[in-house]
Amino acid sequence: MQSTSSHHQHQAIDQLYSHHHGWLQSWLRRRLGNAADAADLAQDTFVRLLCSAPGEPLNFTTPRAYLATIANRLSINLYRRRSLEHAYLAVLAQTPEDLSPSLEHQALVLEALDEIDQVLALLPARTRQAFLMAQLEGYTQEEIASQLGLSVRSVQRYLARAFEECIVLASQSGQYE
Structure with missing residues (x-):
């Protein structure tokens, strides 16, 4: 049975949806230039509202402005995810056909890239930057410290935090079961 506050929250979201869904979808369509993406993101905006802080009054x-903020963040996530996909597909296009992974493997890699991107997006900027410098560019901790104007100890803390998040992601996706 739904609690009273949860029931009121759902009513508030229903009312918000009925009054503003059309506007939000039109706003997104103008911004994105794509009706299908606009419809998906408008729907995702309201799903995000439904899933956030259940029982809290809205x-x-x-x-x-509130809906536009949520939708804008979702559109940034969409573009970032598509950018990752395009980069991966560009690398695949350069791979000899006999070395190309199967379509199933490609889908799994894209899913993993999306999950990693979501984790990295949650990290503070310096932590993310240090992690990417170490993992993608091969910088040593000392080089990262020098480049970012940090102590080696700070770089170690940043890298440890990023690795912790990656381990949490891996455990949630069942890779260590």
Whole structure:
């Protein structure tokens, strides 16, 4: 049985949806230039609202600004995910056909890249930058410290935090079971 506050929250979201869904979808369509992406992101915006802080009262003084903020963040995530996919597909296009992974393997890699990107997006900028410098560019901790103007100990803490997040991601996806 739904709690009273949860019931009121769902009613508030229903009302928000009925009053602003059309506007949000049109706003996204103008921004993205794609009706299908706009429809998906508009729907995802309301799903995000439904999943956030269940039972908490929703009081919006500027509902359109709030919805636009959520939708904007979702569109950034969409573009980042597509950029990763395009980069991976560009690498695949350069790979000799006999060395190309199967379509199933390609799909798994794209899914893993998306999950890693989501984890990296949650990290503070310096932590993310240090991690990418170490993993993608092969910099040593000392080189990272010098490049970023940090102590080696700070770089070690940043890298440890990034690796912790990657381990959590791997355990959640069942890789260590």
